[in-house]
Amino acid sequence: MAPQDSSQGGAAESVSSEKRSNPDDQITGRSGSKLRYFPRDALRHIRKAIRRGLVPIVGSPGAGDDARLFFERQLFRGPGKGVDFNPLDLSSHDFEFGAAEVEDLASSFDADFYLESYPDVAASGINPFWHFIFKGRGEGRFPSADCAAVKNDKTQPLESLNIIDQIRPHFDENFYRAENKDLDKDLTDLVWHYVEFGVAEGRNPTSEFDTSFYLATYPDVAASGVNPFWHFIFKGHEEGRYPTSDLAGMGANKARTEKTLNVVEQIRPHFDEVFYKAQNEDLGDEFDDLVRHYVELGVAEGRNPTSEFDTAFYLETYRDIALGDTNPFLHYLLHGRQEGRQPNRTAHYRGWPFMVSCENEELISEMVTGDLASKAALEKIKTFCQSDRMNELVAKAAALEPDVGVIDKHVDSYCAPWLDQDFFFLRQCIDKIPSRPYTSVILMPAGRMGGADLVAAILAKALATEEKVIILRTDDSHWDRPEWYPETVISVDISDQMNSVTDSSKLLYSLLCHIGARDIFNVNSRRAFETYLKFGSRLTYQFRLYAYYFCADRTEDGLEVGYPVWFFANIFPNLTCAFTDTKNLSLELVERFSIPPAQRARVRSLYTPAVLDVPSEPIAARQLRKEGDRRPCVLWAGRLDRQKRFDLVVEVAAAMPNIDFRCWGKAVLDAPPNLDAMTRNLEINGPFDTYQELPLEDCDGFFYTAAWDGLPTILIELGALGMPVAASAVGGVPELIDETTGWLFADQAGADAAVSALRQMLSDPDERVRRATALQQRVRNRHSMALYREEILAVKQGRSS
Amino acid sequence: MKSAVDCDISIVITAHREGLLSAPCGKSALLAKQAAEAEGLRCQTIVVLDRADELTSSVLHELFGEGAVYLETDEGDPGQSRNRGVEQASGTCVSFLDGDDLWSENWLVESYRCYLERPDVVYHPACLMRFGDERLLFWHVDSECRLCDPEYLLWSNYWDAMSFAEASIFRKYPFKANDLALGFGHEDWHWSAWTLQDGVQHKPVAETIHFKRGRPGSQMSQVNSIGGVSWPVSRP
Incomplete structure (x- = not known):
């Protein structure tokens, strides 16, 4: 196991091609309560589709019965399609469509193509045809290989x-x-x-x-x-x-x-x-x-x-x-009609008295099936709503206060919870939460492969030894590395609801209240930060809030941006503790905001534990034994983004033609670099999934470059293995790599400093082993899971470390 | 100290700075009271003047004269005002009316009829008709049917505070004061969640209406303007 990206900035994207499994399947049961509100969602999308002028479709050629059953229940008919509909029949609000349309659309949809092309859909378990109609086409996805092939044909506007x-x-x-x-x-x-x-x-x-x-x-x-x-x-x-x-x-x-x-x-x-x-x-x-x-x-x-x-x-x-x-x-x-406008003065009272009645009737009917009390209650409302008795009571009140007025077409009718579409997103989230209570919640944007994701997994592991932990994925459904997380930790994807609801902060706040866990940790979820900001004092009234901070990003102008800039000073008062992964960042925050001494204990540096076991013999020693006749070689791995200074690697390689530079990675955040200047001694490979894929024993050390950084997990893991490292002296890197554990160079000093550091490293094999052994020892002492767990426990118990 | 008169229903009107708008409110209470008395029910009127201005106080004194108990309080909070009113109530049951709202005239009679059938329940009007800044109908649901999803109380409120219940329920569950600085408001939302969690059911009274005035500057407007939510019913 290995983090793909060496940064913990949190914006890195997964570059894995491996298929993902969805742990929610095991957690909630794919056909269980999770789909309870499926018809409501579908109706909402249908409504939106109508407004967009799309023709809704029935039937599904894809797998799964839920969508099929649903569509078969929905008689759906679009306006202006030559079908004989009576727009004035407000009592039904049904829609129909012809069998021919069904056949046409079903036959043009290739479920296998869709599931294969969009693994997130496959992992979600959503009926692929339903997904395409109500989500995929709006997201620019294609129903078949044929459609994908003509995507650039501007005479065919395939989707909005x-x-x-x-x-x-x-x-x-x-x-x-x-x-x-x-x-x-x-x-x-x-x-x-x-x-x-x-x-x-x-x-x-x-x-x-x-x-x-x-x-x-x-x-x-x-x-x-x-x-x-x-x-x-x-x-x-x-x-x-x-x-x-x-x-x-x-x-x-x-x-x-x-x-x-x-x-x-x-x-x-x-x-x-x-x-x-x-x-x-x-x-x-x-x-x-x-x-x-x-x-x-x-x-x-x-x-x-x-x-x-x-x-x-x-x-x-x-x-x-x-x-x-x-x-x-x-x-x-x-x-x-689609906009809900009334065709006459009395039409309002013909159907259910509830707002957006055509959407809710289906759901209400489903919910109250077999519940005589509900049926009787609804019947009472309907009867009273249309009665002379109601008009009489209103008229008597209006005699006292004319502003009461009369009940006419201008008066909309509401009934909780049907009045509030957004509540159903909360309801869906609640349905996903199994077996309360929990003691800790970890909020993370998604389960990707970046450094911050690894930290969230380590945090989960540390907490799960003594507590019941639940992870909420707030931004997207990725769950790329389930093996990183303890089996006892529940992970729930709420990103779809967070993306759909009007006020995601209120949704998350309400969900946290529902879960009721005492400790809430945010590991790089922007939505969690926004919720901390908006509901901070109210959350703190009930819970203990923690937030993890990693190094800020930089604009091209060199300005710092990111969560330590946007969401530190404004939420710090409500935090029980702010965690950083380096002392450097803690110090920066303390100095930047002049945090008083009494409050400084609430900014804690937690060194991320190494995930790989620390072997007794450093890999540097094995490199020496295997050296043979090969040319001197260093490895480099990371994102080919501005931050990681791949341009410096290219420059250094040009200056050291007798050294091979073997590199792994790809551009994630920025445009790919211009590789025209690459010399023959520089080899670029794609991203790697595990450290076993790297020729760790067939090289002489690791070359790390960055313009700014925290403490990248790749250095911790390679340090655990005992790899000689020459690294840019940025951010928290010097806390791990110094003149006793590796070779540092000033990034700003240009290629010469890096070349000098590499030459020193490559020129003295014994020193390589010595420093790699010291690095291993430092990782063993500082970056152990036991120490991390103890630190977390100390914070939660209000002790100093 | 309680009123010396024991009765069936204590009407608690909470008034603040409603001014002339308290007149239709008081008149609707008088009509509902007359209807109840015509059915043989004994009613008591308690007017809670919470930091009320002179005009509001004068209007209500003019309307009720000697026929009401007047309490001057300095709570600055709608829930606490109601609590003070309940403390003075001698009725078996209590019903609240905010100082600028109106009841349908059958409210007390029909609520009491329901109360006799199920005394352990909090009763609400079947329909809230909001008027003033906006016009809409809000239908109360029965907590004992599937239309009611208790989790909705995490998100918003099902039932308005202008309710009717046995006085002992209001004494057992006093309203919690709002804390707008902290972001907690909507005392009735908290009260609904609290009572329901404790097993007290909420039911609409068929064919009754409350007329709820929406206006800028009202307590509800203030709470809404800060995105206020209910106090949590319990803390971990």
């Missing part, structure tokens, strides 16, 4: 992410911001908003493109579900379509005529001619086409196209529609 990228150069953000002052000021990606919501809301991406006009004028575009602005840029423009009625210039009148005709034809299937004629006897037999009459004259005259749609009410209630020139009935059919 592509659309966003493609229309971005044509999008006028200033215009959009100025025209839509209702948008949240913190909303940064306006193109995204336009694609996701703006189209459905009739917003315009530039002053020269009228979304509503385009959709109303070109029903084929509206029916296709394609983003109208994308369509105009890549197709409509060439086809001679008009982006606005005004800019059509000479063609404006023609456009208006076309628009009218198109509106008429879109409305026609939903128009009740018998009703219209009966309600409007004044029209006599003068008009052959009553739909056209409604569109051209009837709207202005307040006439209604069906018994269920009240034109005047709709225009009076929704001023945004009245101010535009969209036909109100067509608006309702295309957008209003």
